[in-house]
Amino acid sequence: MLEAFFTNWWVLPFLIALLVGMLCPATGAVLITHRRLLQANLISHAVVPGIVLALAIGVDPSLGGMLSGLVGALVAERLSSKSKGNNEGVINTVLAGTLGLGVLLIPLLGSLRVDLESILFGDLLAVGQADLIRSLLAATALLLLLKTSYQKLVYIGLDPEGAAASGLNVSSVRLALGFVTALVVVSSMAAVGVILVIGLLSAPALFGLNHAPSLHSAMVRSAGYGFLLTFIGFLLSIGFNLSPGPLIGVLCLLSLPFLREKSK
Amino acid sequence: MTNLIAKSLSFSYGKESVLKDISLELKTGTLTALVGPNGAGKSTLLRLLQGQLIPHEGKIFLDEHPLGANRSQVSLMPQRSSINWNFPITTEGLVALGQVNAANKSCCKTEASLQRVGLIALAKKRLDSLSGGQQQRALLAKTLAQNASIFLLDEPCAALDPPSREQFLSIIRQLAEAGLTIFVSSHDWGQALNAYDKVITLDRTVLAFGTPEEVRSKLQSISSMGNHCCG
Numbered sequence: 001m002l003e004a005f006f007t008n009w010w011v012l013p014f015l016i017a018l019l020v021g022m023l024c025p026a027t028g029a030v031l032i033t034h035r036r037l038l039q040a041n042l043i044s045h046a047v048v049p050g051i052v053l054a055l056a057i058g059v060d061p062s063l064g065g066m067l068s069g070l071v072g073a074l075v076a077e078r079l080s081s082k083s084k085g086n087n088e089g090v091i092n093t094v095l096a097g098t099l100g101l102g103v104l105l106i107p108l109l110g111s112l113r114v115d116l117e118s119i120l121f122g123d124l125l126a127v128g129q130a131d132l133i134r135s136l137l138a139a140t141a142l143l144l145l146l147k148t149s150y151q152k153l154v155y156i157g158l159d160p161e162g163a164a165a166s167g168l169n170v171s172s173v174r175l176a177l178g179f180v181t182a183l184v185v186v187s188s189m190a191a192v193g194v195i196l197v198i199g200l201l202s203a204p205a206l207f208g209l210n211h212a213p214s215l216h217s218a219m220v221r222s223a224g225y226g227f228l229l230t231f232i233g234f235l236l237s238i239g240f241n242l243s244p245g246p247l248i249g250v251l252c253l254l255s256l257p258f259l260r261e262k263s264k
Numbered sequence: 265m266t267n268l269i270a271k272s273l274s275f276s277y278g279k280e281s282v283l284k285d286i287s288l289e290l291k292t293g294t295l296t297a298l299v300g301p302n303g304a305g306k307s308t309l310l311r312l313l314q315g316q317l318i319p320h321e322g323k324i325f326l327d328e329h330p331l332g333a334n335r336s337q338v339s340l341m342p343q344r345s346s347i348n349w350n351f352p353i354t355t356e357g358l359v360a361l362g363q364v365n366a367a368n369k370s371c372c373k374t375e376a377s378l379q380r381v382g383l384i385a386l387a388k389k390r391l392d393s394l395s396g397g398q399q400q401r402a403l404l405a406k407t408l409a410q411n412a413s414i415f416l417l418d419e420p421c422a423a424l425d426p427p428s429r430e431q432f433l434s435i436i437r438q439l440a441e442a443g444l445t446i447f448v449s450s451h452d453w454g455q456a457l458n459a460y461d462k463v464i465t466l467d468r469t470v471l472a473f474g475t476p477e478e479v480r481s482k483l484q485s486i487s488s489m490g491n492h493c494c495g
Contacts, residue, residue: 033351155361158351162342165316166365166410212352213390 012132013124014234017244019135020191021200021230025222027142027184028201029208030177033157033215038088039073040201042095043178044185044194046072048102051119051189056109062134062186065194069182072098122193122245124234131190138187141180146216149173154215191230192245203252204229206259229255266326266337266413267291268313268445273322275308282308284469286322290414290447295440297457297476298449300466306449307343309466310416313447314340326414336365339412341403343419349392355402356387362409377405381435397428401435414445421450433459 031040047065054064076094080087106114118126146153152173155163164170188197208222233248273286283305290296300306311317313324315335324331331338339362359374378384381401386394394402400420407415417436421429437459440446448460457463463479465471472482 033348035348151361151364154351154353154357155364157348158353158358158361159342159347161346162340163364165311165314165340168364209350209352211390213354213388214357215352218352 013127016127016131017191017230017234020188021226022223023139023184024188024200025204025226026219028205029218029222032205038091040181041198042076042091043069043073043182044197045095046098047186047194048099049105052102052105055114065186066182073178120193120195122191124191124244127190134187138183141183145176145180192248196245196249199249199252203255268414269325271323273319275319286470290445292445293443294461295446296462297460298464304467307418310418314338337412338414339407339410341407341417353391354388358391358402359405359409362406373409377409381405397424417448419449
């Protein structure tokens with residue numbers, strides 16, 4: 001009976017959607033408290049050239065995507081340090097440039113057959129076991145980061161200067177967070193695509209952060225809201241025969257008016 | 265019990281000299297104000313005294329020992345603007361961060377620090393649900409939770425209303441009377457200075473040092489010579 005359940009066409013996409021739906025908001029809660037969401041958006045665009053190159057040379061696209069996402073974040077970080085407070089401009093320029101590079105690489109690499117639309121906006125119904133493994137790997141990386149650096153993440157998110165002054169290595173923790181973000185973005189490629197992932201990183205985390213007494217609690221709550229959102233999105237996408245990625249993106253937007261104001 | 269001594273400190277950011285020839289001594293159990301206009305170098309001086317920045321010239325000692333290896337003895341409470349007040353954390357969670365790097369972590373230290381600033385009843389409250397004055401006291405408690413003997417507070421009363429400011433000053437007064445060394449930077453040139461044992465006025469270099477009365481009379485004599493320090 002269990003075997004029959006797992007051979008249903010919708011089971012694997014459903015599992016991946018729910019896993020990504022919890023993983024992205026949990027990561028998003030950390031990113032929002034660290035004011036690193038713009039960097040996450042940059043990573044989500046910068047993974048594209050890596051994915052295209054990896055497909056061209058026959059390597060797992062998640063590896064290429066993760067590497068180019070991290071390289072994009074590091075390049076932006078380096079250039080931002082020279083921009084004297086105008087780092088948003090630098091990050092957005094790198095974001096557009098890396099996405100442009102990814103799009104240009106497709107015709108430049110000749111015979112390469114890449115479905116750009118599914119990379120950007122997801123194609124949940126075409127997922128395979130490799131996508132499930134990617135999501136589980138990203139979840140493991142996030143849990144490992146929390147296990148080894150939870151207190152550091154709290155301190156750096158609350159008071160980065162104070163954390164550095166007390167001897168914490170802020171750069172290495174931020175690099176590790178960038179690495180996890182790149183993994184999460186790549187793992188969500190199949191479910192919502194690398195462009196729409198920012199919605200899942202943000203909207204449920206905004207709900208989760210409201211009234212949470214700790215970062216840990218905010219992450220769990222965010223994952224819960226994300227689960228609910230992707231569950232509804234997946235059901236609606238089957239019911240109305242719509243693409244789940246964009247539908248989940250729209251649901252993220254529609255959920256925002258329900259965000260309650262903080263009460264003192 | 266430790267005295268903090270700075271001898272002939274100079275510091276510059278690139279070519280811009282920020283502090284020149286600063287010498288001072290903070291004695292155990294004293295409450296000292298560091299007063300100066302914006303850009304006088306107050307925050308830079310505090311960061312030098314905490315060991316976050318290295319002076320280009322001069323030396324800092326804790327009694328006769330160089331600051332370097334003993335910088336954990338000096339704790340700095342940052343300016344309000346450097347804290348992410350919306351971070352999901354309770355008051356006691358914030359205070360416990362004071363011991364992140366401590367060799368012997370103790371929950372009693374967190375509780376004792378909260379008790380000292382009168383926030384034990386709000387320990388479980390989320391940080392962003394506290395008033396501005398309570399938030400500053402929570403930040404002070406976190407600073408106190410570090411196993412330090414000298415506490416540098418960077419403009420802790422900025423943006424506080426007068427009752428909250430008075431309450432904060434009364435708490436740090438009690439802490440100094442209990443034997444802690446406290447050095448507080450401030451913009452306030454008014455009557456609030458009377459709450460301090462000593463006052464240092466700074467404008468890239470030390471203009472005056474002494475009791476509040478001594479400093480006021482010295483500044484008046486500088487002012488009568490046409491040198492207006494406080495802009």
